[in-house]
Amino acid sequence: MTTTTTTIDHPAEQTEASRLASLLDAQEKANALFAEIEPLIRPGISEKALSDSIHKLGQDRHGVRTHWHKRVVRSGENTLRPFQDNPPDRIIGEDDILVVDLGPVFEKWEADFGRTYVLGNDPEKERLRRSLEPMWWKVKAVWDQREDMTGEELYDTARKMAEEEGWKWGADIAGHIVGDFPHERYV
Numbered sequence: 119m120t121t122t123t124t125t126i127d128h129p130a131e132q133t134e135a136s137r138l139a140s141l142l143d144a145q146e147k148a149n150a151l152f153a154e155i156e157p158l159i160r161p162g163i164s165e166k167a168l169s170d171s172i173h174k175l176g177q178d179r180h181g182v183r184t185h186w187h188k189r190v191v192r193s194g195e196n197t198l199r200p201f202q203d204n205p206p207d208r209i210i211g212e213d214d215i216l217v218v219d220l221g222p223v224f225e226k227w228e229a230d231f232g233r234t235y236v237l238g239n240d241p242e243k244e245r246l247r248r249s250l251e252p253m254w255w256k257v258k259a260v261w262d263q264r265e266d267m268t269g270e271e272l273y274d275t276a277r278k279m280a281e282e283e284g285w286k287w288g289a290d291i292a293g294h295i296v297g298d299f300p301h302e303r304y305v
Contacts, residue, residue, distance in 0.1 A: 140225070140227045141227060141229075143224065143225075143227070144222075144223075144224040144225070144227040144228065144229035145229055145231075147180060147222075147224045147229060148220070148222055148224070148229035148231040149231075150180065151175070151176055151179075151180045151182070151220070151222060151231075152218075152220075152231060152233055154175055154179065155172055155175065155218060155233075156235065158171050158172065158175070159210070159216060159218075159235050159237070160210070160237075161210055161211055161212040161214070161237055162209065162210065163209070163210055164207050164208065164209050164210070165191045165192060165193055165196065165207050165208050165209075165210065166191075166207045168191050168210065168218075169189050169191040172189060172191065172218065172220070173189060176220075176222055180222070180224075181224070182222040182223070182224070183223070184223045185220065185221045185222055185223060187201075187219075187221035187230070188221075189218075189219075189220055189221075190217065190218070190219035190220075190232075191216070191217075191218050192205065192208075192216070192217050193208055193210045193211070193214045193215065193216045193217075194208060194210075194211060194214050194215065195208075196208050197215055197216070197217045198288055201219070210237065211237070211238075212237060212238055213237060213238030213239070213240055213243075214236075214237045214238065215234065215235070215236050215237075215240075215243045215246070215247070216234070216235040216236075216237065217232060217233075217234050217235075218232065218233050218235070219231070219232040220232070234246070234247045234250055235247070246285070249283055249285070253276075253279060253280060253283065256279055257272070257275055257276045257279060260272075260275050261275075
């Protein structure tokens with residue numbers, strides 16, 4: 119696979135349209151990276167070994183040189199731990215659920231992506247995995263109708279929608295913004 123490089127202006131000099139184009143470009147590149155991650159996932163490998171393989175893949179095939187947050191590769195009970203925790207390394211099991219959360223930076227633009235994978239045939243884990251993306255789109259639709267929504271209101275919306283689907287919300291936040299890297303330097 120070849121990675122194309124797009125010339126992107128310094129984030130502080132971009133128009134809203136070019137900022138959007140840069141974010142969409144980073145998103146497309148992250149999608150390509152994630153398409154190559156799935157074959158690396160298998161029972162019997164440790165979370166750390168998988169994380170290291172993903173890191174190497176990002177560097178070698180996608181030109182990722184920096185990340186705006188730590189790589190999170192967690193399986194089983196470790197998926198319930200908050201982002202900031204660093205749980206003990208775990209061996210991925212044959213009937214496991216796995217979360218991969220990456221923050222690769224492409225040409226100074228963050229692409230924060232997470233995916234959930236299910237190994238084995240557990241119908242409840244599979245139901246959870248299948249419900250995540252539609253739930254994200256439902257929450258986004260509410261956000262799109264009311265972009266002045268506070269973070270607290272967004273969190274409450276996501277939590278309520280999860281409960282309506284029969285799930286218990288398991289995080290302290292419902293999301294965060296992404297943009298140019300490092301975005302806090304330009305605020």
